[in-house]
Amino acid sequence: MNAVVSTISQLLPAEIIDTNAEQIALYSQDVFSVGPPICAVVRPRTIDEVQSLVRACLERGTPIVTRGGGMSYTSGYLATAPDSVLVDMTSMDAIVEVNLEDRYVTVEAGCSWQKLYEHLAPLGVRTPYWGTLSGRFATIGGGLSQNSIFWGSGQSGTAADNVLSVSVVTGKGELMETGSASQQHAAPFMRHFGPDLTGLFLGDCGALGIKVQATLPLVPVAGAKGYTSFAFHESGPMLRAMAQISRESLTTECFGFDPYLQQQRMKRASLAADAQQLSGVVQQESGIVNKIKQGAKIALSGRRFMDDVEWAMFTISEGRTEAEANHQAARIKTICAGEGGKELPDSIPRILAANPFGPVNNMVGAEGERWLPVHGLVPHSRGEAVLAALESVYERNRSTLDQFNIETGYLIAVVSEQITVLEPVFFWPDELNALHKHSLEADHLARLNQFDAVPDAWDAVYKIKSELVDVLSREGASHLQLGKAYHYHSALKTPALQLITGIKSALDPDGIMNPGALGLS
Structure with a gap:
């Protein structure tokens, strides 16, 4: 038995530790990439189990990556070193409290956006931002860690804009509560109590800790x-x-x-x-x-x-x-x-x-092609110019796109009153991975072409995708799902970089929490 697995097996129930080879392969990849194989998938059911796991990994110096619904494409939950432990949060999916009088809901981090929406609908309320199109699988903890947009975003902004409090297990195994809940004798009814500690953990891609609970505001369902x-x-x-x-x-x-x-x-x-x-x-x-x-x-x-x-x-x-x-x-x-x-x-x-939370069959092309989106958030005044800059990348690489039958398109959206979202997407004939086959509806998968693997095509997409990311960084775009795919560490001004690296060191001094996320070691 792997030494890491042996250690955590002495501290945690056997039924929450999975070392099955197929599961290891599935959880070592995301929509686009495959990372080093993890040594175990752990599915905690309580905050105590999360803390016990973190302390065990801290003792051995074992890296931890945290996964929600698994719909990411930026290597956010992929390990950077073999023998890492992956924490699958989907067993912690309880809706802890619905407070209609004070207008907030507290959920465990593994609760899906669909489950929360359907639970609240009969009560005549919902959260202002209420999930992604992949909300059948995507979890609230994952959405807050990566930040996300779609349902409600036109007026209410991103997932991170609509959070009152989070409870996080840090890299030291400590439980930290934020917002009004950070003080003694208070409920999580308000985001601010002094500096915004809630915001600190939003969009962190799990680099600062493992979210175990979140409290979100409630609004009436529209008439x-x-x-x-x-x-x-x-x-x-x-x-x-x-x-x-x-x-x-x-x-x-x-x-x-x-x-x-x-x-x-x-x-x-x-x-x-x-x-x-x-x-x-x-x-x-x-x-x-x-x-x-x-x-x-x-x-x-x-x-x-x-x-x-x-x-x-x-x-x-x-x-x-x-x-x-x-x-x-x-x-x-x-x-x-x-x-x-x-x-x-x-x-x-x-x-x-x-039908807000349909099947995730759109994670592949209509004929079974691989799919990869890239995105940037820019001010409205820059939308047309940045789109033209992205298009120039495609034109420079036209011969490569044609060589591998790589097709491209765009999804455009708006967020709040200030932001245009530009999302270039790639489609190309290539073999689907285990995550695709696990997530697509079986009858839909059966109708698709089964393409052979084309490693050179994947490499070409990666290269052109990286050029798009470089352009977006030069244009000052912001990003969701930073993971390990967008410029963050290298893009920050020195004072901001020094602050975030200091915070990382304070919360995760041994660097076991998702090493490499946000470019932080």
Whole structure:
């Protein structure tokens, strides 16, 4: 038995320690990369078990990496050295407290965004930011460690913008609580009690500790929603329209696709999926007349209206009343018309809103290709210029892209009132890895092409992806999911770098917490 495994086996129950070879292989890779093989997967069920594990690893100097739902692509939970221990937090998924009077919810870090959303919905509340599209698997602890966007981000910002308190086991095995809960005799009802210790642990990629609980604010579920869809001939008008919609805080979600990514999404869809998702839309509508009206509208529109669309933009707005939601939609239509946008049927945002946490089949291409996104968050004023700079990287590498049949596209989104998100994506024929096969629906996986491994194609994608990251860094972009893929350590100004390295040393003096994350050793 491995010496590390032998040590932790003496301190922890055998049923939470997994050394099965298939599990070791699965948990040693993410969506894009494969890391050194870990020596064990540990699935703690309590805070005490997390602390015992950390103390055992500290005694032996064993590195620890922490994993939530596993939907990352930036090596965030991949080990940098063999014989590391991976902590799978998904067994700690309890909803600890829902406090409707004081408007907060406390959850264990392994709780998925979908589980929390569905638990809160009958109570008429939700969190302001309420998860990623991969929220069926993605956990709240993972979302806070990596930071994330989508549901609610148009008005409420990122996951990290919507946290009151976290409980973290540090690299010394100590339990630290933040926000108002950092003081004696207080509940986790407020983020600030002196310096913002909560923010310190958000976006840290597990480099500063293991999140075991989080407390998030609650807001009422909206009384009404509004939807719009628009087509644009070019990226510039769409980016300008999205920026203005964002500045006026008109949507909870606003996102768009370039022509290639739009085609991918349409190819992935099927008549069976349309029918299944249509039932979600009908159930969401209030009143029998509305149910019939919206169901018929979507069934008749189908997906043919997207055939000739180039750049496509979609919005979802929320209001306390139908009148408020309709007012927001009307203003969005005015903005888009001013940029030359052509209005489309609103079936796509309706279907998405009615089925917020679908299968993660989009983690591969429509024909079974590998998929890799890259992203940068920039101020609205820089969106068009940075997109042009990214496009120049593709043009410089056109012969390589053609050689390996690598296709590229863009997802565009907005966050709060200030931020444009640019997400270049790659698709290329290559062998799927164990994580893909574990995460995709079995019937969907069975329909896909089974490509052979093409290591040179993976290397080419890695090289071009790295060039995109370099461009984004030079343009001053910010990032989510920093992991071990984006510039952080090398990008910081000296005073900030000295501060974060000092904090790392104070919380994790032996450097066992996710070595290499954020570029910190």
